[in-house]
Amino acid sequence: MESILTMSFKKLLTLIFISLAIIYIGLASAKIYRWQLHHWLGAYWLSVESNNTKNNTKHYIFTMVDHYEPGFDSSTAILASENWLNKFEPIASRHFDSYGNNFKYSWFYPYDQADDDVIKRLIKTTQKGFGEIEFHWHHPKYTNNTFREALGEAIGWFNKHGLMISDKPNAKPNFAFIHGNWALDNSLSVCGVNNEIDILQEFGGYMDMTFSTILQESQPFHKINQLYHVVDTADSKSYEFGQEATFNKVNDDFLIFQGPLSFSLDLSIEYGAVENYALPTPKRIRKWMDSNIHVNGKPEWVFIKVYSHGIQSDAIINSHLDSMLSHLDEEVDARSAKLHFMTAREAYNVVKAAEAGLSGNPEEYRDFVIDKPASLSELSSPPAKVL
Numbered sequence: 001m002e003s004i005l006t007m008s009f010k011k012l013l014t015l016i017f018i019s020l021a022i023i024y025i026g027l028a029s030a031k032i033y034r035w036q037l038h039h040w041l042g043a044y045w046l047s048v049e050s051n052n053t054k055n056n057t058k059h060y061i062f063t064m065v066d067h068y069e070p071g072f073d074s075s076t077a078i079l080a081s082e083n084w085l086n087k088f089e090p091i092a093s094r095h096f097d098s099y100g101n102n103f104k105y106s107w108f109y110p111y112d113q114a115d116d117d118v119i120k121r122l123i124k125t126t127q128k129g130f131g132e133i134e135f136h137w138h139h140p141k142y143t144n145n146t147f148r149e150a151l152g153e154a155i156g157w158f159n160k161h162g163l164m165i166s167d168k169p170n171a172k173p174n175f176a177f178i179h180g181n182w183a184l185d186n187s188l189s190v191c192g193v194n195n196e197i198d199i200l201q202e203f204g205g206y207m208d209m210t211f212s213t214i215l216q217e218s219q220p221f222h223k224i225n226q227l228y229h230v231v232d233t234a235d236s237k238s239y240e241f242g243q244e245a246t247f248n249k250v251n252d253d254f255l256i257f258q259g260p261l262s263f264s265l266d267l268s269i270e271y272g273a274v275e276n277y278a279l280p281t282p283k284r285i286r287k288w289m290d291s292n293i294h295v296n297g298k299p300e301w302v303f304i305k306v307y308s309h310g311i312q313s314d315a316i317i318n319s320h321l322d323s324m325l326s327h328l329d330e331e332v333d334a335r336s337a338k339l340h341f342m343t344a345r346e347a348y349n350v351v352k353a354a355e356a357g358l359s360g361n362p363e364e365y366r367d368f369v370i371d372k373p374a375s376l377s378e379l380s381s382p383p384a385k386v387l
Contacts, residue, residue, distance in 0.1 A: 058337040059362050060289060061303045062097075062328065063347045064274070065209050066310045067136055067178060068107040068122075074115050080311050081118050085125050087317045088310075092130045095325040098338040099363050103325055105131035106344040108178040108209070111154040112138045119161055123375050132343040132373060133163050135205075138180025141192040144199065151203050162375030164204070173204035174370050176257075176344040178307075184210050186236035187218035197239065197254050198232040206370065207255040207348050208239070209305060214261065214271040224261050225291045227303065227351055229253035247297030248357035255348065259305040260291035274308040276315045280324035285331055295354040301362055303347060345370050 070077035070084075092103040107122060119133070126132055135158065142150060155173050158164045164175040177184075177200055183191040193199065200208075213219045222240055229251045230242035239256050259272030270287040274280050293303045308316055316324075332339040342350070346366040353365035 059301050061340045061342050063305045063342050065106045065307045068109050077115050077118050084311050091322050097341045101341050104341045104343050108134045108136035110136040134344050135175040136178045144195045147193045163373050166371035167374035167377050176207045177205050179210045182213040182216045182218045185238050194236050201254050207257050209257045211258045212261045212271045225293050228256050244296045247354050250355050260288045272306045274306050275313040279320050282327045285327050298354040
């Protein structure tokens with residue numbers, strides 16, 4: 001009798017295990033289909049393998065980019081931006097990296113919402129040492145030919161404010177880019193410009209920070225958790241393939257700077273968003289760090305790029321940015337690592353330093369190839385932390 005009961009119990013356990021496995025596989029399959037993970041899961045697992053490097057001391061370079069969209073109506077935009085900045089500055093003033101630098105932000109300001117009063121107020125915040133302004137654009141549908149003229153006008157507007165150009169003699173425009181509507185290089189039909197990467201680079205663009213764009217066809221399917229250079233083609237979505245940024249190997253082609261993207265056994269998906277619908281938690285911060293995005297051959301310099309729509313995602317500035325930065329600092333300490341708050345431009349400069357074969361402290365390379373914008377020539381003394 002005891003033997004029969006034991007056999008029945010084992011059968012029951014087996015049945016429960018099989019049932020749970022079927023449920024899990026069903027849930028996983030549904031999530032993979034809903035989130036279109038089948039397009040990039042293979043590349044993701046390859047990135048896990050290639051990025052799974054160990055080093056006793058790591059430098060985490062943290063860059064937060066904002067699709068900063070105050071609005072089209074001038075009076076509303078001025079009020080929204082002023083309110084956001086008044087909340088942001090005290091938060092940034094009380095968080096410091098391992099080298100005493102206060103938190104720095106990267107505002108990717110949309111040219112389609114160009115407003116002289118809004119940008120002048122934003123520049124004042126950058127002049128206090130809180131970050132830098134870069135180029136965002138939800139542009140109309142152009143062709144290769146019509147895009148050039150419009151792009152020149154857009155860059156001219158930023159340049160007249162001392163943005164995206166240094167104050168050095170004979171300086172030329174330079175900028176990091178985030179494409180509006182996630183549509184870089186005509187990866188979505190709203191763009192129309194198949195040679196967009198070439199044209200951006202022609203006008204001074206050196207890097208795109210749009211990705212990840214999960215749930216969009218614009219998401220690269222073959223490159224996950226990488227820093228890589230691309231050569232434009234006559235076709236759309238030329239960035240689907242490219243050459244990894246590599247230590248001691250200079251590459252001046254356009255850089256795609258990706259943020260973290262991962263899929264865990266608990267069926268959670270991480271894609272680097274810091275929004276009302278994607279609140280930053282300690283668990284998510286660990287996933288950002290564990291994505292281990294770095295220049296190939298330089299695993300001790302790890303890049304974390306997350307994005308937000310700060311004005312729209314008011315819960316972040318109201319409640320979660322402060323705690324996120326505290327949790328980030330705690331996790332860096334727990335790993336006995338070093339933290340660097342850097343702007344998009346500064347992070348790019350560190351990538352270029354690695355490609356030039358340089359080592360040591362990334363702090364030394366914040367201005368390695370791309371100089372500070374002219375707007376920061378009036379930089380006031382930023383908050384200082386006593387080390």
